[in-house]
Amino acid sequence: MLSRPYILGIAGLTVLAAFGGYLWGRASLPPSETDAINRLAAQYVAQTGGQASDCLARPGPEGVAWLTVYCEGEAGQFSYPIDRRGRHVEITEGGI
DSSP states (O other): OOOHHHHHHHHHHHHHHHHHHHHHHHHTSOOOHHHHHHHHHHHHHHHHOOOGGGEEEEEOSTTTOSEEEEEEETTEEEEEEEOTTSOBOOOOTTOO
16 A cells, blocks of 8 residues: 555646646647737837837738738838748748
8 A cells, every 4th residue: 555645746746747738738839810910010019119000910821921910001011921830931032
């Protein structure tokens, strides 16, 4: 028969491992469309002094970018294609 401290130790380690797995899983989730657009709109505002309402997003070129965020206003123009993880994607004239 297992002693009580041994069982409590295993239970504690199990809870700790489950919590660590939960945190790791949440950290690896890609951003939502809203999060990605808001982050890039904030970047546009910081760089140009424009307004976040100057920005909109459209699907990016298939197979190249997930979204392309376009910001256009008196403050300037901004086009930022991103992948599913929210990272900038370079698009050349040929599309890739």
